[in-house]
Amino acid sequence: MKIGIVCYPTYGGSGVVATELGLGLARKGHEIHFITYRRPVRLAHFQANVFYHEVDSEDYPLFEYPPYDTALASKIVDVVHYQNLDILHVHYAIPHAAVAYMAKKILLAEGRYIPVVTTLHGTDITLVGNNRAFAPVVEFSINKSDGVTAVSQSLKQDTLELFHIERDIRVIYNFIDFDRFRKTNKEHFKKIIAPEGERIIAHTSNFRKVKRVEDVIHIFHKIRQKVPSKLLMIGDGPERQHCEQLCRQLDLCDEVRFLGKQDAIEELLAICDLFVIPSESESFGLAALEAMACEVPVISSNSGGLPEVNIHGVTGFLSDAGNVAEMADHAIELLQNEEMLQRFRANALKQARRFDIEQILPEYEAYYQEVIEKSVITVE
Ligand code: GMT
Secondary structure, eight states: OOEEEEESSSHHHHHHHHHHHHHHHHHTTTTTEEEEESTTTTTOOOTTTEEEOOOOOOTTTOOOOOOOHHHHHHHHHHHHHHHHEEEEEEEHHEEEEEEEHHHHEEEEEEEETEEEEEEOSSSSHHHHHSTTTEEEEHHHHHHSSSSEESSSHHHHHHHHHSSSSOOEEEEEEOBBTTTTSOOOOOOOHHHHHOOTTTTEEEEOOOGGGGGGGHHHHHHHHHHHHSSSSEEEEEETTHHHHHHHHHHHTTTTTTTTTEESOOOOOOOHHHTTTTEEOOOOOOSHHHHHHHHHHHTEEEEEOTTHHHHHOBBBBTEEOOOOOHHHHHHHHHHHHHTTOOHHHHHHHHHHHHHHHBHHHHHHHHHHHHEEEEEEOOHHHOOO
C-alpha cells in the first residue's frame, strides 16, 4: 500500500506512535509518505521506501499566525495526487482530521477519492478537543473520517461520551518495538547515577499539568525517607521549573536528576527499578509501556487507559490521581521486597508483550484494507 501519514513531529506520544508505525509498515514493504511541518524526531535514518514531505508554511506580514492548516491541506492534495496514495492516516484530531477532510473534498472535486483514517490519541479528545473552541470541528471531522481508531477502550468510551459520534471507533492499542525497548546491561550508567547501590526511579513526560509531575517529586520525597533511592526526571515542558523549585524546597537536589529530552530512553530505563506516572488523564500511557518492556514495574494513577496497561498488584500498582500517600506506600512496599520486585519485573515484561509491534501492525494493515474496500463501495 502507499500510505500517507500526518502527525506532529515533536516528542509527544502521538508523533512517536505515528513515526514508529510508518517505519514498521515500511519494513513490511509498504511505501510511506510522512507529511509534517518538521522531520519527525524518530525519522533520523534513510530507508528506501520512506518519504518525507515538509509542509511549507508561508510567512506574510498580514498573518499573526501562519496558516498551517491551509498549507497542510495543500501539501496533502499535492502528495496524494502525485505520489498516488491509497490511504491517508492522520494522527491527533486537531487540526489533522479537519484538514484531511478539506484535502479530501478538494481531491474529490478533481475526481479522486482518498480514504482517511483518523487516530485519536488522548488530549485531542479529553482536554483540547473537548474545549468549546474546537469541539464542533473535532466532532464533525471524526464523523467524516472513513475510519477512526482510538488507542484504548477508555479513550473510545470518552469519545462516545463527549461527542455525538455516528461511526464505529476501532481500538488499536499503542505498541512497543522489542528490538529497541528491552532490558540491557548498562551497569556503568547505574554506577554513575546510584554509586551506593540506591534504587533508581524514573518519570518520563512532556511535563504538562495533566501529568501531575509535582506528585512525582512528592512521592519520591516519601520513598526517600524509607528507601535509599535516586530519581530520574526525563523530558521537558512547562512544569519542569516548578518541579526543580520543589526539589530545592524539599532538599532533594542531590537525589533528583533532570535529564531533559532524551533520545535513548531505553538505556535509562534499563537501569531503573520503578517507573512513576501519576497523570490526571492518560489515554494509554506509552511511557509506562516503554518502562514495562524494559522490565520496570509501574506506579500509576488509575486514569483513562492506564488500567488497560498496568495491572494492579501484578505489573505495578494503581491509585486515584492525586493520592500521593498511597502511591508512595505502594512504591516502598515494592522497593523493600526483592522477591516481589523481581516477580513484578517479569510480569511487566509479560504484559508488555501483549502490545508487541509485530502484533499491532497487522491490525492497522487489516484496518486500512477494510477502510479502502468500504470506501470503494461507498464511491460506487
Ligand atoms: O501525553 C501527552 O501529552 C502527549 C500525547 C500526544 O498526543 O502526543 O500523548 C497521548 O498519546 C499517546 C500515544 O497514543 C498516549 O500513549 C498518551 O497516553 C496520550 N496522552 C494523554 O492522554 C495525556
